[in-house]
Amino acid sequence: MAMKVALLGCGVVGAEVVRLLQEQADELAARIGTPVEVGGIAVRRLGRARGTGLDPELFTTDAMALVTRPDIDLVVEVIGGIEPARSLILAAIKNGKSVVTANKALLAEDGAAIHDAAREAGVDVYYEAAVAGAIPLLRPLRDSLAGDRVKRVMGIVNGTTNFILDRMHTQGAGFTESLEEAQALGYAEADPTADVEGFDSAAKAAILARLAFHTRQVTAADVHREGITGVTAGDIASAEAMGCVVKPLAICQLSEDGSSVGVRVHPAMLPREHPLATVGGAYNAVFVEAESAGRLMFYGAGAGGAPTASAVLGDLVAVARNRLAGTSVAEGGHDTGLPVHPMGDTVTRYHLALDVADRPGVLARVAEVFAENHVSIKNVRQEGHGDDAQLVLVSHRAPDSALDATVRRLRALDTVRSVASVMRVEALNNAD
Numbered sequence: 001m002a003m004k005v006a007l008l009g010c011g012v013v014g015a016e017v018v019r020l021l022q023e024q025a026d027e028l029a030a031r032i033g034t035p036v037e038v039g040g041i042a043v044r045r046l047g048r049a050r051g052t053g054l055d056p057e058l059f060t061t062d063a064m065a066l067v068t069r070p071d072i073d074l075v076v077e078v079i080g081g082i083e084p085a086r087s088l089i090l091a092a093i094k095n096g097k098s099v100v101t102a103n104k105a106l107l108a109e110d111g112a113a114i115h116d117a118a119r120e121a122g123v124d125v126y127y128e129a130a131v132a133g134a135i136p137l138l139r140p141l142r143d144s145l146a147g148d149r150v151k152r153v154m155g156i157v158n159g160t161t162n163f164i165l166d167r168m169h170t171q172g173a174g175f176t177e178s179l180e181e182a183q184a185l186g187y188a189e190a191d192p193t194a195d196v197e198g199f200d201s202a203a204k205a206a207i208l209a210r211l212a213f214h215t216r217q218v219t220a221a222d223v224h225r226e227g228i229t230g231v232t233a234g235d236i237a238s239a240e241a242m243g244c245v246v247k248p249l250a251i252c253q254l255s256e257d258g259s260s261v262g263v264r265v266h267p268a269m270l271p272r273e274h275p276l277a278t279v280g281g282a283y284n285a286v287f288v289e290a291e292s293a294g295r296l297m298f299y300g301a302g303a304g305g306a307p308t309a310s311a312v313l314g315d316l317v318a319v320a321r322n323r324l325a326g327t328s329v330a331e332g333g334h335d336t337g338l339p340v341h342p343m344g345d346t347v348t349r350y351h352l353a354l355d356v357a358d359r360p361g362v363l364a365r366v367a368e369v370f371a372e373n374h375v376s377i378k379n380v381r382q383e384g385h386g387d388d389a390q391l392v393l394v395s396h397r398a399p400d401s402a403l404d405a406t407v408r409r410l411r412a413l414d415t416v417r418s419v420a421s422v423m424r425v426e427a428l429n430n431a432d
């Protein structure tokens with residue numbers, strides 16, 4: 001007997017899911033062991049010719065009636081946002097349906113409750129598309145690395161912001177035009193503030209931290225978040241002068257004593273030789289460092305309709321197979337309870353460009369401020385002279401709170417006309 005799928009949402013991702021379900025119907029049936037049939041599609045408005053080739057009778061605006069229909073086996077949620085997605089997913093679970101979703105915002109906020117409900121109902125909730133689109137990342141973290149100890153996950157998990165910064169570096173393009181291009185290509189969220197202010201990456205980082213460190217204690221609200229709207233042409237130029245590129249990073253890291261985790265999202269400078277520095281366009285890439293496995297890198301399309309639909313279909317096959325086998329994969333049952341530590345306790349490295357008065361004693365005074373805050377300087381160089389003098393400094397690793405205090409103190413110095421650029425610097429080798 002065919003498995004019936006209810007699709008919630010038919011936008012950028014949903015339309016591609018429908019296309020693939022139709023085009024690959026025979027392969028999917030062979031791989032699952034039974035055909036998959038679209039049982040209904042919930043949309044916001046009826047009446048548009050959707051070009052799906054499907055019977056118009058399949059479209060409905062009553063998503064709740066669709067997810068609770070007795071003949072539906074699997075629900076694919078690609079509406080996005082918190083409500084009504086949460087109520088629809090919980091209703092589907094309660095009614096014994098397995099769920100596939102691409103909704104990072106919801107999972108980051110309420111993942112624990114959704115997994116609890118799924119465990120209780122004996123159904124699956126799979127969400128590979130929610131982080132880094134097409135890239136197989138969540139199932140490798142959940143399953144393949146289940147026997148290892150993950151120490152750090154660091155990556156580019158937002159295609160829109162990587163696309164914008166890449167355009168700024170390679171074409172000198174402006175922020176607004178690059179964002180519009182990313183929107184036209186289907187990479188951006190419905191509200192692109194989610195991308196450019198780091199909310200999307202923060203949700204993904206929370207999901208990654210929970211899976212990597214087996215803790216239920218991380219939600220998007222716990223993630224230190226800085227968007228890319230403050231990145232200036234000056235930052236880009238400063239990065240290039242140092243042989244670096246600016247990348248939108250998400251970093252989840254176990255503390256040195258293993259008692260807490262740091263989870264942060266912010267733009268950072270990366271040396272050009274860093275593997276993440278070469279990840280251009282809307283591509284995503286994620287580094288995972290585990291005790292026994294060492295360094296692993298996952299790379300591919302992190303956004304866009306077809307790549308995201310590929311991950312949705314992969315999950316659909318997995319949950320359909322589980323259902324046929326009468327089994328489900330419970331997630332989130334074990335909680336290490338690891339809490340998130342404040343950003344100030346995270347050890348980072350800063351790059352600073354200071355517009356200064358070019359006169360004797362200025363460098364000494366700047367160095368003094370670093371020393372007063374127990375921050376060691378890795379290197380310093382002066383560019384220009386007279387009224388155009390700029391001091392460019394890179395610190396050694398120090399608690400973020402000490403680096404932040406250093407910058408605040410420097411801003412107050414008479415000899416520092418302005419702080420032209422402040423950005424964290426990440427490196428492969430974390431020893432210095």
Ligand SMILES: NC(=O)C1=CN([C@@H]2O[C@H](COP(=O)(O)OP(=O)(O)OC[C@H]3O[C@@H](n4cnc5c(N)ncnc54)[C@H](O)[C@@H]3O)[C@@H](O)[C@H]2O)C=CC1
Pocket residue numbers: 008009010011012013014042043044045063077078079080081084102103104105129130133186187188189190302303304305308
């Ligand atoms: N576009 C991308 O590259 C990626 C998107 N995602 C996620 O996939 C999900 C969908 O994203 P997109 O397809 O890009 O968004 P979209 O905005 O293109 O599509 C969402 C669709 O849901 C419909 N919708 C809204 N409320 C509804 C309701 N109550 N009932 C039925 N339909 C409703 C909207 O009318 C729209 O057509 C989001 O959770 C997003 O974060 C994940 C990875 C990549």
Ligand SMILES: N[C@@H](CC=O)C(=O)O
Pocket residue numbers: 130132133157158159160161187188189195200302303304
């Ligand atoms: N808006 C997101 C889409 C994928 O999650 C992005 O740009 O990465």
Ligand code: NA
Pocket residue numbers: 128129130131132133134135136137138311
């Ligand atoms: Na993925």
